[in-house]
Amino acid sequence: MIMNTEFTYTVSGERKAHAGFCKDLSHTGIKFLTERNLEKGTLIEILFDTKSSRFKPMKAGAEIVRSEFKNNKYVVAGKILEYK
Numbered sequence: 001m002i003m004n005t006e007f008t009y010t011v012s013g014e015r016k017a018h019a020g021f022c023k024d025l026s027h028t029g030i031k032f033l034t035e036r037n038l039e040k041g042t043l044i045e046i047l048f049d050t051k052s053s054r055f056k057p058m059k060a061g062a063e064i065v066r067s068e069f070k071n072n073k074y075v076v077a078g079k080i081l082e083y084k
Contacts (some may be wrong), residue, residue: 001025005048007032012043020076022048028080030062033073038064044078059084 003022010017024031030046038044042064049057062078069075 007046007048009034009044009046011038012045017047020046023075026080029065030060030078030080032076032078034076035073037069037074038067038076040064040066043081045084046078 001024003025005022007020007022008017009020018034018036020032020034022030022032044062044064046060046062047057048059060083061081063081064076064078066077067074
């Protein structure tokens with residue numbers, strides 16, 4: 001599903017949240033843009049928060065499967081491991 005929405009993610013073992021821009025999301029994967037290079041195998045926690053009372057925030061755990069630098073951003077693909 002095409003998303004085109006902002007979200008935040010945290011790298012496993014770190015506290016700082018980073019900004020991402022989700023391009024595609026499915027039950028099993030995510031493709032997003034970010035300023036940070038994420039190595040294959042890195043575990044992240046994703047948070048989509050619309051700040052709307054109509055929609056609860058969505059959290060998921062993912063493992064990075066690919067990262068490519070393109071047009072001054074990293075295009076990152078991840079495998080969704082679990083929804084929280």
